[in-house]
Amino acid sequence: MARIEQRLQELGIVLPTPLQPPTGTRLPFPWVRIVGTRALISGHGPTNPDGSIAQPFGKVGREVTIEQAYAAARLTGLAMVSSLKQELGDLNRIAAWVRIFGMVNAAPGFNQFPAVINGFTDLIVEVFGSEVGAHARSAVGLAELPFDIPVEIEGEVALHTL
């Protein structure tokens, strides 16, 4: 069994089904775009195991607590890993996480974005280890996010040459 798959199993993690956008939403772009040994990852949000968008919705610091937002950032990471598996076939093709941009749906006055996006970073380091999983990061407050999700993250990973 592949190394990362084994690690997911050890951690008791089951990846969600790839994101199913709500009915009537047209998303005419790929979740992962591969160019050479780079895999660019479109903005992802938290999903349920069946790929539907996960609740709660709303602004962090108002409808959504910081603990719920941390959990949403972790779910966002799982959705990304699921998209990468779907596109790459084998998650061991990932040589390094490169960069992620963490966006939080911010209530006025809320600014504990690093504590929220740590939900993503902690997951990635748990699964991929601290060398492959390390990534440059920003964690900032957006005015609004699509579907009123509390967290959206985009990023990039580097691939091993085949």
Next chain:
Amino acid sequence: MARIEQRLQELGIVLPTPLQPPTGTRLPFPWVRIVGTRALISGHGPTNPDGSIAQPFGKVGREVTIEQAYAAARLTGLAMVSSLKQELGDLNRIAAWVRIFGMVNAAPGFNQFPAVINGFTDLIVEVFGSEVGAHARSAVGLAELPFDIPVEIEGEVALHTL
């Protein structure tokens, strides 16, 4: 005639003059930065054929309708393609669109950002085709954008080696 130029002509598209910033604005950076086979594209907004910033101004969901914002995202794409042509000379040097980051000037409570940024994606796929034109994408709501434009997009394309 080059392939992409021909496609633009078939579609009846005339690229705008490169962006003319408003008087008194100092923008000390290039619209396109080439590093090896990567072309990084600075944040662009919608322009008129003469390169001036296109109306309407304001927040989408308040002063600007979703249809107007879709049109602004398309104009933003045209402005980007114009900058790429200016920098590259030949648009056929573009091997692949890589990533775009779509920013919408969001009225409180407005969050249909994918439908807005589709104006950009639809244009790029029309002109470059679904293989070269595909790109990783985020579409999110910003608090404010420069010059009060409704849409700003930055991105990256990969170039063929010369």
Next chain:
Amino acid sequence: MARIEQRLQELGIVLPTPLQPPTGTRLPFPWVRIVGTRALISGHGPTNPDGSIAQPFGKVGREVTIEQAYAAARLTGLAMVSSLKQELGDLNRIAAWVRIFGMVNAAPGFNQFPAVINGFTDLIVEVFGSEVGAHARSAVGLAELPFDIPVEIEGEVALHTL
């Protein structure tokens, strides 16, 4: 003495100590992530010479003037250059600035983001020169930034092969 170090000395610039996050803040990611000849730079804010976060705090156009925000963008550039020196050892390893994403903590109605982020761009061009220092750029208004800093910037530089 290395070329860029000499240039810093000519300009009378002393780089700050690497960023010291406030007590109780966990930031489990590197300030600079190197992947091949790319160095990805995490979101930085303005720091004091001792690496603590620099005042003033708050929104530009309300608590923070445009002049103060320009100065904060310059300090953010110094913090980034300090992180790059810490990671690379020698700043002459930088072959080209590639891209920066400039985020301003925006008061409602404030949108002079280019004038703010010029504080960063002017510094980088002063230190690295107009060829190496040129970069693709966006300058936009965020709803909230961590620690209530007025400016946050992330980016990327390309490295010479060793």
